[in-house]
Amino acid sequence: MESEDKSDCQMQRVSSPSVIVIGSGFAGIAAARALHDAMFQVIVLESRDRIGGRVHTDYSSGFPVDLGASWLHGVCKENPLAPVIGRLGLPLYRTSGDNSVLYDHDLESYALYDLDGNQVPQELVSKTGETFESILKETDLVRQEFSGDMSIQRAISIVLERRPDLRLEGLAHKVLQWCLCRMEGWFAADADTISVKCWDQEVLLPGGHGFMVRGYLPVINTLAKGLDIRLGHRVTKVVRRYNGVKVTVEDGRTFIADAAVLTVPLGVLKSNCIKFEPRLPKWKEEAINDLGIGIENKIVLLFEKVFWPNVEFLGVVAETSHGCSYFLNLHKATGHSALVYMPAGQLARDIEKLSDEAAANVAFTQLLKLLPNASASPPIQYLVSHWGTDKNSLGSYSYDTVGKSHDLYERLRIPLDNLFFAGEATSIDYPGSVHGAYFTGLMAAEDCRMRVLERYGELDLFQPVMGEEVPVSAPILISRM
Structure with missing residues (x-):
């Protein structure tokens, strides 16, 4: 999947399909985990020196403090993240009812x-x-x-x-x-x-809102276990070609694969620091420009x-x-x-x-x-925290601005050939939330799996990404002290 040669090199057909995931926040890690488990070769490229994106648990004071996301919004079986948190036995502190x-x-x-x-x-x-x-x-x-x-x-x-x-x-x-x-x-x-x-x-x-007492890091660390994640790899260019995707990072190295899943924050997309070839269609650029990015x-x-x-x-x-x-x-x-x-x-x-x-x-x-x-x-x-000025986020999360339609989230999510999009700003139902980001990562992984295997005519070879696994259990909620 990696090309040491900086010249334009042809896609190699390998024994199993390959995917590059750009960004290691909840959307990126969810997509990478699902595709890895479906037997894809997956590389995650992350610009920071840590995983998690806008989830950042700080331990410098001797106990976990989330400087980014810190709530599970909706402590219920319908929340796609609930079973993951439930299995880890992480306690939540209820701060609100329904x-x-x-x-x-x-x-x-x-x-x-x-x-x-x-x-x-x-x-x-x-x-x-x-x-x-x-x-x-x-x-x-x-x-x-x-x-x-x-x-x-x-x-x-x-x-x-x-x-x-x-x-x-x-x-x-x-x-x-x-x-x-x-x-x-x-x-x-x-x-x-x-x-x-x-x-x-x-x-x-439903289920009210639960504060992650031990922080979100244990959750993302569990999902990221065993994945090939390259830290300090800031993506500068994404080239779509009929037979694959070529991704260039800041130091000039290139990575090639059958497909890519782009999960960088909306603020980063707005800054145009990633060049796309061919250029993104006008409707996609408008969605990026017109969605609001807030700061908290x-x-x-x-x-x-x-x-x-x-x-x-x-x-x-x-x-x-x-x-x-x-x-x-x-x-x-x-x-x-x-x-x-x-x-x-x-x-x-x-x-x-x-x-x-x-x-x-x-x-x-x-x-x-x-x-x-x-x-x-x-x-x-x-x-x-500095979510607005941090060049890896350039904002906290998305919201609907005056005069723009709510379907911009969906437009941002729509794939282009073998380039797929995920992240909280691509969630029409749960924008601005961790479970929204996580769910879009799973959806992008499933779309990617179908698209790539369709091309190989090998749809029956691999397990669905979003298959049901164990019975779903909601996390433990600590009652208020």
């Missing part, structure tokens, strides 16, 4: 504060959550009425113009802005860029001891969603004295311009605002 207005957290699990450090009464938080839900339901009427698309923010302001009973003042207004800030965190984007036509097109699986980062603050309340999430409410913020309490789920500040959208972009020390300082300053009377000593260590 019907949470804030998706991955229930409102009861929050302690919210104003900028003077006064806690917002829980009753007001719950009541405002119900109002927020009513407003979102009303935006449905707005989108039915208007032929064109608009942002979720614009739709909300139309609802509030029409329905004075849903307008909130004072502290309740600030809590509503905080609910909007959490919604922006879910999409990793600002409300004035999120499409009202498509914002709820994602399929939310994590600033993990590790402390000597816990000085905050025993809730899952701490939040600061403010006049605008941009002024609001929230912290995930890792102590509640894992027993470690750490908080995770999670800025999204423009706020995340602004903070990414700072040094790690300055970013940690921003997070700690916000924390002091909400707990002014706590005996808070500065963090003893901090970890900072």
